[in-house]
Amino acid sequence: MPQFEVVNFAPQFVWLVISFAILYFGIVQFTVPKIGRVIGEREQTVSDDIQSAEAAKAEADRIEADYAASVAAAREQAREALNAARGQAAKAVEQRLAAANEEVERKQNAAQTQLDAARAKALADIEAVAAEAAADIVERLTGARPDSRTAVQAVQSVALAAE
Template sequence: MPQFDFGTVFIPQVAWLAIIFAVLYFGVVRLTLPKVGKVMQAREDQVASDLDTAEKAKASADRLAADYDAGVAAAQEAARASLTASRVKSAKAIEKKLAKANEKLAAEAEAAEAALSAARARAMGEIEGVAADAAADIVEKLTGKRPAGAQANAAARSALA
């Protein structure tokens, strides 16, 4: 093989090697590398732009989340205040109704107590009358003489008291 015969063709082979190397080197460096560099720079710019956009979107989302949380907290506080006001209003209404019911019950209890006292007084009067009649009948059977009505009433009243 002539390319391995270094004695006769070494200089022309080195010359051709240098020419082909130079063509390939300058072809790659001058033609390909600038295109690759441009692509890499464009990708780097795009990634940086995307990162900036993502950071802005995240900041916006965080702001919206904070606003939402604040709105929810405000709504909850308003609901609590409304609930407290309703409870107070209901408690006052119930207290008024209870006061009216207590007044009515007190009046009814007073009327019932008065009716009971009147019934007790009537019953005691009737019991005294029956006791006086019974005592007068007993005294009449034992002694043969009937005591006076006032005397029998007084005796029955003192015995029942």
């Protein structure tokens, strides 16, 4: 077998080194930088998506805190109105007692209606922000933005699962 002859070892070794060098430097020069750029771009994309998700979560937390504060203020206001109406009813004569009780009940219903409206609005705002954030995240991850109805349905299903 000619490849095992000692005379052929040196030329074979030289050609082996030349072939290896061509392949190695060809891969290092052209392929490795491209792979490095792709990995860097993907890492930046993921980092940007995480930052935008954190910002959306912070915004949702802020909205939730505002909602809780407005609910507490509305409850306190309703309590104050109720206490004032009860004080007036205690001081009033019996003839005005019925009218005062109706006034207190009307104010309480109005406050509860305002509370329910504020809560519904805040929940709708939170859902809208969450749906928009979810659509943005899906768009950044997949490149295709889902329609708003699909995003809202996804947020609502997660909200129902959380309850």
